[in-house]
Every structure is written in structure tokens, then in C-alpha cells.
Amino acid sequence: MSSNQLRRGRLATGLLALAAVAALTAAFAAPAGAVPASGEATIIAADHSKGRTLSGQGVKLLAGAGASTQGNKLNLPVNEVSPAGAQPAARSGAAVTFKSANKSVALTGLRFELAAGTLVGNLGGSEIPVFWLGAPSQVNSTSGSVGVSAGKLRLTAQAAELLEGKLGLERALVRTGVGMVWLAGQANPVHVTKPVASGALDWGFLTSWREYIYKELGPGSVGSITVEGGAAISGEVAKPGAFFSFPSSGGSFHEGLYGATTSLSLNTQGSVKFAKPGHCIVEIRFTNLQVSISGANSSIVGDLTYDVDKAVGKSCENQPPVSAPGTTIATLDASGAAPVHTGNTVSWTNLPATLTAAAATPFAPGYKAGQALDPVTLSVGIG
Numbered sequence: 381m382s383s384n385q386l387r388r389g390r391l392a393t394g395l396l397a398l399a400a401v402a403a404l405t406a407a408f409a410a411p412a413g414a415v416p417a418s419g420e421a422t423i424i425a426a427d428h429s430k431g432r433t434l435s436g437q438g439v440k441l442l443a444g445a446g447a448s449t450q451g452n453k454l455n456l457p458v459n460e461v462s463p464a465g466a467q468p469a470a471r472s473g474a475a476v477t478f479k480s481a482n483k484s485v486a487l488t489g490l491r492f493e494l495a496a497g498t499l500v501g502n503l504g505g506s507e508i509p510v511f512w513l514g515a516p517s518q519v520n521s522t523s524g525s526v527g528v529s530a531g532k533l534r535l536t537a538q539a540a541e542l543l544e545g546k547l548g549l550e551r552a553l554v555r556t557g558v559g560m561v562w563l564a565g566q567a568n569p570v571h572v573t574k575p576v577a578s579g580a581l582d583w584g585f586l587t588s589w590r591e592y593i594y595k596e597l598g599p600g601s602v603g604s605i606t607v608e609g610g611a612a613i614s615g616e617v618a619k620p621g622a623f624f625s626f627p628s629s630g631g632s633f634h635e636g637l638y639g640a641t642t643s644l645s646l647n648t649q650g651s652v653k654f655a656k657p658g659h660c661i662v663e664i665r666f667t668n669l670q671v672s673i674s675g676a677n678s679s680i681v682g683d684l685t686y687d688v689d690k691a692v693g694k695s696c697e698n699q700p701p702v703s704a705p706g707t708t709i710a711t712l713d714a715s716g717a718a719p720v721h722t723g724n725t726v727s728w729t730n731l732p733a734t735l736t737a738a739a740a741t742p743f744a745p746g747y748k749a750g751q752a753l754d755p756v757t758l759s760v761g762i763g
Contacts, residue, residue: 413465415524415637419458419565421472421492423533426559427452433557434478434535437549441559444475444486456490458565463638464521468494470565476501480547492563494519494526499561503539504546510539513561524567524638533558569640576631579725579760581648581671582614583680583733584623586753589743593656594618603656609667611650623754626650626669633726633762642719644673644726646760660696662687664742666709671758673728678712680733680756686742702742709739710753724762730755 428436441454448455460471472490487510489502494517498509515531535543535555544553584590593603594617605617607624615622626648636642651667669682684707689696710733719726733756737749 414460414462414469414471415570416568417458417461417470417524417565418568419461419470419563421456421458421470421490421528421561421563421565423454423456423476424452424560425454426557428557431557432551432554434543434553436557437551437553438480439543439547439549440479442477442479444477444488446472446474447476458563461524461526461565461567463519463524463526463567466495468517468519468521468526470494470526470563478543478547480549483547485543485546492517492526492528494528498536499533503542506542508538508542509536511535511558511561513563515561517563522638526563526565528561528563531561531563532556533561567638570637571634571640571643572637574633574635574762576628576633576644576646577724577761577763579628579631579646579758581626581628581646581669581680582623582757582759583626584621584754585652585666586735586747586751587620587622589654589747590618590622592746593654598658601656601658603654603658603661605655606653607650608653609650611652623757624652628760631760633760641675642673643675644671644719644728644758644760646671646673646758657696660689660691661742662689663701664688669709671712671756673712673714673731673758676713676715678714678731679708680710680712681706681708683707684709684739684742688742704738707738708736710734710756711736712756725759726762727757727759729757731757 425441426435430436443449443454456472456474458470459473462469470492476487478485485504487501487503491500493500497513499511500509503510512534513528513531514534515528518527535558540553540555593605596602607613610627612625614625629647629649631646634643648669651665653663653665655661655663664686667683669680672679683705685703687701689699713732714728717728717731719728733753735751735753740749
């Protein structure tokens with residue numbers, strides 16, 4: 381082969397190497413969508429008594445700040461993952477040290493680039509891809525998990541060249557035979573919080589109660605149901621299917637990620653008042669209802685006031701009015717109801733509701749704690 385052919389061959393090889401470096405550099409750009417995570421990466425370094433591998437030339441992989449060792453295992457906590465998008469990744473805040481007989485090089489800022497199959501870090505002052513992971517990655521963008529199982533670590537050409545110089549190695553490094561790696565990272569449940577810009581709570585409270593209020597059970601026994609302060613009645617109030625609509629006065633929506641529960645805190649305005657004086661019910665009123673949606677632990681809280689006299693024969697014996705602000709009126713179960721997203725609107729429909737002991741007193745003896753109430757529907761516009 382002529383000298384010109386040799387030069388052309390070396391040039392082609394050099395250009396290929398530069399292209400590979402450029403591709404890796406693009407691949408280890410900082411990932412988007414990173415979230416806090418838990419988990420661990422484990423490296424088991426090979427132990428060769430001779431040869432041109434790292435361990436064969438007396439180089440050890442030691443735990444740096446934030447890392448730990450357990451026997452022959454080097455453990456690196458996973459602090460952050462990016463499980464979605466084109467560049468899934470896992471990060472560790474721990475450090476690793478390459479140590480020869482009298483020199484050492486620190487590896488910090490560890491980032492497992494799972495699409496590229498590399499471990500990137502700052503090695504001796506240069507951010508470069510340090511290892512090929514040597515095994516397919518597992519990425520689940522829905523659950524937020526990432527992993528690598530039994531990867532066979534291999535040095536990149538850049539890392540091998542840098543380590544040879546920094547550690548003063550006499551022989552060129554063989555890039556294989558570094559050891560094995562395992563990775564398991566899981567996004568911690570997190571929320572994206574947005575303000576509630578509009579919306580309403582639609583709730584009929586209890587159909588049989590509304591029917592009772594308007595039912596004529598003797599002279600002067602027909603009662604009334606009225607709304608104030610912005611609340612409205614939809615439908616014929618004494619008929620099934622009617623409900624009260626309480627408009628939003630603010631709140632916050634918390635979108636659950638990676639298995640976390642989506643939740644809502646909704647404040648409403650307005651009040652509803654029930655009265656049936658012929659049956660000694662001067663007034664029962666709900667005001668300023670607040671809805672909390674969080675799976676099975678959901679509720680409606682509001683200011684409950686009531687003036688219910690004691691029935692004595694055919695007359696009513698006066699009783700003092702009661703004011704109970706911040707009363708949990710109903711418990712809700714949203715565990716089986718996924719919110720429906722339509723543009724910027726989020727809604728829950730027909731959530732089961734149950735009367736609480738704290739709110740049951742003015743409705744006794746006809747209704748007690750545990751009484752199933754009309755289902756609840758919510759619709760909110762989020763900012």
C-alpha cells in the first residue's frame with residue numbers, strides 16, 4: 381500500500397471517529413423533563429491480575445462522594461430521571477474515582493444516557509461519554525421507571541485515551557473488561573400544579589330530601605329551597621335530576637405524574653337553604669362549599685348553619701340555632717373515577733357521596749351518618 385493510500389485511510393478513520401464523537405456529544409445534551417427519582421446503579425468492577433484492562437494495569441474504581449461500596453459492588457444512588465421523550469436518562473449525584481498506584485481521576489456528574497447506551501460524566505475536567513453500557517435499556521414513560529440489566533461496561537475511545545494520560549499508564553488500555561452495571565431508577569410521584577380559573581360544583585345533595593321539603597304532609601307543611609350568593613338551581617328542584625350549581629371562586633389542580641394521584645382543591649361561592657317550618661325546620665343552610673378530590677379520601681367541606689326546633693306534639697319547641705363552620709358535609713370516593721380532560725377543562729362525573737356524622741344532626745331522625753347522597757359532578761377550567 382502506498383503512503384498516499386495510508387494517509388487517506390488514516391484520514392477516513394479520523395473522520396469516522398470525529399463523526400462518532402459528534403453523535404455522542406449530541407446524545408448527551410442535558411435531558412428535558414427531568415424529575416426527582418429514587419433507585420440505584422450498581423457497578424461490579426472486573427478484577428484482572430494482568431493484561432491491558434483497567435484492573436490488569438492496577439486501576440481501581442473507588443467510591444467518591446455520595447457513592448458507597450458493598451463488598452465488590454460500587455453503589456451509586458439515582459437522584460433524577462427523564463423517563464419520557466427522545467433522550468431518556470438517569471442521573472446520579474455521586475462520584476467515582478479511577479485510581480492507579482499514585483494518580484487518580486474523578487468522574488462526576490454521572491448521567492446514564494439510555495437511548496445512546498452510554499454513561500456520561502465529567503472525567504478529569506472534560507464532560508464526555510465514558511462507558512458504553514453494553515445492554516438494552518428499559519424505559520417506561522408511563523410509570524416513570526428506567527433500567528439496565530447486566531450491562532457489560534466498555535470504555536469509550538475518548539475515556540480510554542484520557543485515562544491513559546491522566547493516570548500515566550504505560551500500555552494502551554483495552555476498552556473491554558471493565559465490569560458489569562445494573563441500573564434501576566423510578567420517578568418519585570410528583571405533581572404539576574395549576575390554578576383553577578373557572579368551573580362549578582354540581583350537586584343535588586339528596587333527591588328524597590328535596591322531595592320531602594316540598595311534599596305536602598298537612599296544612600302549612602310545604603317547605604322551600606332557595607339559593608343565594610351566585611349559586612343556581614338546575615331543573616325542577618323537587619324532582620329527580622335537579623341539582624344546585626355552585627360556581628368556582630378559585631382553587632388548584634394537581635396533575636399526578638408516574639402513578640401519583642391527580643387531585644383538586646376547589647373553592648365555591650353561594651349557598652343553599654332548606655326550610656320546612658311546618659315540621660320545625662326553620663333553616664338548614666350550606667355555604668362556601670370546598671371540594672377536595674384525592675382518590676378515596678375526597679370530601680365536601682362547608683359552613684353548616686341550622687335552626688331546627690324540637691317537635692312536641694303538633695307544635696315546635698324553640699331550640700338555639702347552631703353554626704358549624706368548616707364542617708365535612710360529605711365524603712366522596714373518586715378512586716374509581718379518572719378525571720376527563722377536554723382542552724383546558726377537567727371534569728369528574730357522578731362521584732359517590734356519603735353523609736357524615738358531623739353533618740347528619742339537623743337531618744335526624746330520617747337521615748343518619750352513612751346515608752348515600754346524590755352523586756357529585758365537578759368541572760373546572762385550569763390556567
